[in-house]
Amino acid sequence: MAAGVAAWLPFARAAAIGWMPVASAPMPTPPRDKRRTQDGLIILNVSGTKFQTWRNTLERYPDTLLGSTERDFFFHEESNEYFFDRDPDIFRHILNFYRTGKLHYPRHECISAYDEELAFFGIIPEIIGDCCYEEYKDRRRENAERIQDDEDNENNNDLVSPDMTLRQSMWRAFENPHTSTMALVFYYVTGFFIAVSVMANVVETVPCGSSPNRVKDISCGERYALAFFCLDTACVMIFTVEYLLRLLAAPSRYKFVKSVMSIIDVVAIMPYYIGLVMTDNEDVSGAFVTLRVFRVFRIFKFSRHSAGLRILGYTLKSCASELGFLLFSLTMAIIIFATVMFYAEKGSTASKFTSIPAAFWYTIVTMTTLGYGDMVPKTIVGKIFGSICSLSGVLVIALPVPVIVSNFSRIYHQSQRAEKRRAQKASKEAGQALVTKNSATFENQHHHLLHCLEKTTNHEFVDEQTYESSCMEVSLTNQARSRSSSVSSSQHGLSSCCSRRNKRKSFHVPNSTTGAERHGSIQELSTIQIQERPLSNSRASLNAKLDELNCEQPFITAAIISMPTPPVTTPEGDESSSSADYLQSNIVRVSAL
Amino acid sequence: MQGLQMVAVVLVLCASLKLLHLLGLIQFTEDSIDDEQEQYTIRHRPEALEQLEAQTRFTKKELQTLYRGFKNECPSGVVNEETFKGIYSQFFPQGDASRYAHFLFNAFDTDHNGSVNFEDFALGLSILLRGSVQEKLNWAFNLYDINKDGYITKDEMLDIMRAIYSMMGRCTYPVLKDDTPRQHVEIFFQKMDKNKDGVVTIDEFIDCCQKDENIMRSMQLFENVI
Numbered sequence: 001m002a003a004g005v006a007a008w009l010p011f012a013r014a015a016a017i018g019w020m021p022v023a024s025a026p027m028p029t030p031p032r033d034k035r036r037t038q039d040g041l042i043i044l045n046v047s048g049t050k051f052q053t054w055r056n057t058l059e060r061y062p063d064t065l066l067g068s069t070e071r072d073f074f075f076h077e078e079s080n081e082y083f084f085d086r087d088p089d090i091f092r093h094i095l096n097f098y099r100t101g102k103l104h105y106p107r108h109e110c111i112s113a114y115d116e117e118l119a120f121f122g123i124i125p126e127i128i129g130d131c132c133y134e135e136y137k138d139r140r141r142e143n144a145e146r147i148q149d150d151e152d153n154e155n156n157n158d159l160v161s162p163d164m165t166l167r168q169s170m171w172r173a174f175e176n177p178h179t180s181t182m183a184l185v186f187y188y189v190t191g192f193f194i195a196v197s198v199m200a201n202v203v204e205t206v207p208c209g210s211s212p213n214r215v216k217d218i219s220c221g222e223r224y225a226l227a228f229f230c231l232d233t234a235c236v237m238i239f240t241v242e243y244l245l246r247l248l249a250a251p252s253r254y255k256f257v258k259s260v261m262s263i264i265d266v267v268a269i270m271p272y273y274i275g276l277v278m279t280d281n282e283d284v285s286g287a288f289v290t291l292r293v294f295r296v297f298r299i300f301k302f303s304r305h306s307a308g309l310r311i312l313g314y315t316l317k318s319c320a321s322e323l324g325f326l327l328f329s330l331t332m333a334i335i336i337f338a339t340v341m342f343y344a345e346k347g348s349t350a351s352k353f354t355s356i357p358a359a360f361w362y363t364i365v366t367m368t369t370l371g372y373g374d375m376v377p378k379t380i381v382g383k384i385f386g387s388i389c390s391l392s393g394v395l396v397i398a399l400p401v402p403v404i405v406s407n408f409s410r411i412y413h414q415s416q417r418a419e420k421r422r423a424q425k426a427s428k429e430a431g432q433a434l435v436t437k438n439s440a441t442f443e444n445q446h447h448h449l450l451h452c453l454e455k456t457t458n459h460e461f462v463d464e465q466t467y468e469s470s471c472m473e474v475s476l477t478n479q480a481r482s483r484s485s486s487v488s489s490s491q492h493g494l495s496s497c498c499s500r501r502n503k504r505k506s507f508h509v510p511n512s513t514t515g516a517e518r519h520g521s522i523q524e525l526s527t528i529q530i531q532e533r534p535l536s537n538s539r540a541s542l543n544a545k546l547d548e549l550n551c552e553q554p555f556i557t558a559a560i561i562s563m564p565t566p567p568v569t570t571p572e573g574d575e576s577s578s579s580a581d582y583l584q585s586n587i588v589r590v591s592a593l
Numbered sequence: 594m595q596g597l598q599m600v601a602v603v604l605v606l607c608a609s610l611k612l613l614h615l616l617g618l619i620q621f622t623e624d625s626i627d628d629e630q631e632q633y634t635i636r637h638r639p640e641a642l643e644q645l646e647a648q649t650r651f652t653k654k655e656l657q658t659l660y661r662g663f664k665n666e667c668p669s670g671v672v673n674e675e676t677f678k679g680i681y682s683q684f685f686p687q688g689d690a691s692r693y694a695h696f697l698f699n700a701f702d703t704d705h706n707g708s709v710n711f712e713d714f715a716l717g718l719s720i721l722l723r724g725s726v727q728e729k730l731n732w733a734f735n736l737y738d739i740n741k742d743g744y745i746t747k748d749e750m751l752d753i754m755r756a757i758y759s760m761m762g763r764c765t766y767p768v769l770k771d772d773t774p775r776q777h778v779e780i781f782f783q784k785m786d787k788n789k790d791g792v793v794t795i796d797e798f799i800d801c802c803q804k805d806e807n808i809m810r811s812m813q814l815f816e817n818v819i
Binding site for chain 2: 009010020022023030054344381388450460466470
């Protein structure tokens with residue numbers, strides 16, 4: 001409940017007079033107001049800037065420094081004000097929190113300074129309002145990452161301790177090439193050989209001039225086969241050595257083997273070894289050629305050397321769902337247009353559109369505005385649809401590509417934000433539950449108000465479980481139709497369920513059967529009952545301040561001790577007849593349900 | 594081929610029409626472009642403090658405290674029914690307080706203009722907290738008499754009773770039956786309706802309440818709320 005609404009509690013209580021004439025039972029007495037102190041102004045002097053507010057405003061949140069007696073530690077006798085040696089600019093926001101119930105985060109403030117002030121004044125950050133919460137969390141995360149990065153760098157620099165094993169130092173050398181000269185040399189050597197290997201793969205296929213006894217040009221690879229083979233061997237040697245060294249040095253070999261880079265390494269060197277193993281067999285030479293294609297994967301080894309490539313890969317991976325959707329929608333459009341074109345061109349003679357899959361090629365080429373011209377529609381209808389296809393292709397692909405890119409980036413961030421918000425919501429609510437506690441007086445008066453409502457309607461608030469169990473009991477007693485069985489089940493209900501029910505039922509006795517002479521005791525009993533009730537959790541959702549209720553009314557402890565006896569003695573001792581009547585009436589009531 | 598040609602032509606036509614419509618050059622129906630809804634906020638400044646002090650039975654300080662709380666929740670100076678229902682519902686989390694809040698709103702909104710300003714609020718509270726028993730009973734009668742014709746009929750009472758019971762919510766002990774409000778209304782009428790004519794007039798009401806000790810005592814319950 002918002003603290004501001006607490007100001008309306010007097011109104012709600014006054015309006016309860018509307019229930020009085022229809023009430024069937026007398027009302028409980030109102031709680032005594034312990035502190036009827038006049039609301040006064042409090043002066044808060046924060047490093048020279050004076051803030052003033054009502055005392056009640058500060059006491060809305062009794063869990064914070066300003067709302068509790070903790071502020072007395074800062075009371076300055078000579079000037080009769082509370083002095084805090086803190087930042088007045090940030091204090092403005094904290095005081096506004098008391099006034100409006102919403103905590104805002106100023107964007108220009110440093111996040112650490114703000115956090116420190118909040119911690120000093122005992123306010124948890126989870127209650128920051130929705131308008132500023134995202135910004136706050138983002139800044140906090142950035143700050144945490146910055147601190148983490150600093151720590152990592154420091155750790156790396158610090159880890160030059162001599163008691164590092166050879167393995168650890170090797171791994172460090174591989175991961176951070178700039179740490180030692182050896183690592184740098186290794187880094188550049190491998191980079192060089194990757195480049196050489198890729199270049200060799202490319203140059204292999206260039207036609208190198210014709211030899212006299214051949215019809216067509218032969219490629220350089222075939223001409224200088226031995227040279228290329230030696231080069232390839234050297235590169236693969238280097239790569240294999242590098243891979244084995246990395247495998248040896250990895251702190252977690254299993255994790256290393258699973259990582260993407262190691263898979264790329266393996267794929268890069270495998271074809272060579274498979275080629276070595278396989279003989280020059282005609283059957284498998286086709287497969288062998290295919291395997292050579294994989295050598296191009298060596299270029300991906302560059303991603304260890306280039307951070308940009310890594311970021312690109314990461315971006316693609318994270319945008320995978322959006323790209324997938326784009327592809328899906330494109331596929332839909334392609335299928336639609338291909339179908340239409342096929343049926344449109346079906347009639348024309350010598351049509352290239354032999355089937356719908358054949359028409360796919362035309363659709364893709366047209367939509368991406370390539371227009372090779374190897375397939376063209378000849379009928380008028382085909383041309384109309386073909387033009388629609390190319391126009392829609394322009395619209396679908398060419399124009400909104402930047403828009404799609406930014407859209408995807410925006411949607412991506414939005415979904416990230418929604419995820420973040422969902423994750424943050426739980427912690428926020430937990431924080432809010434802690435903070436939005438109201439003062440004890442408020443809780444007392446609110447409980448009294450709800451009591452009055454219970455008395456008016458002669459029903460009581462219970463929590464879910466009790467409600468369920470009482471429903472089950474009702475159905476149980478309904479099944480047992482005969483009086484005796486209903487007696488037994490009602491007695492069973494009286495004795496076996498929680499003692500709270502017993503007490504409640506027994507207290508109905510004085511109210512209903514006795515007259516005026518027991519007035520005083522009725523009042524007493526009902527008072528005790530009321531004060532004691534909250535202990536037994538009759539209103540489960542509103543029992544937040546029970547402990548304070550206990551502390552503030554010391555006479556309640558006496559009532560607790562004497563409580564077990566009245567339910568047993570009063571019905572049996574003093575009013576045996578009325579208890580019998582009561583039991584009778586109870587039985588009647590139960591079976592009537 | 595004829596059919597497909599037709600389809601092609603129709604398609605092109607529809608697409609161009611839709612494009613023109615999108616561009617805002619032609620419009621099919623009268624749905625005009627949404628213009629900004631002008632938010633017409635009612636602002637109300639209450640009467641001077643001295644006047645209110647004379648009209649109500651509150652002291653200046655009490656009025657000041659009341660107004661501060663009022664203004665905090667309703668900066669515009671008036672409460673409309675929705676806000677009223679929202680505030681009142683926060684005190685009864687287990688049930689649905691909107692029906693009863695509706696009747697309460699009508700009881701406070703004495704000039705029936707759909708909003709409760711601070712004068713109405715303070716006058717109502719003055720009667721409830723500082724008024725004589727007669728005045729309080731008058732106010733309660735006014736609350737129950739939904740159509741303000743001077744008579745409480747069984748239907749009106751049933752409405753009020755249902756509203757009160759709906760504030761209890763579902764989870765009550767004993768379980769709320771559907772005709773519990775009706776039974777309660779019967780009991781009420783048996784007690785109040787002296788001449789058994791099916792309605793309760795103000796005199797019957799006040800008469801009967803003054804004879805009932807419980808009601809008299811409970812009327813004094815909230816004296817020191819402010």
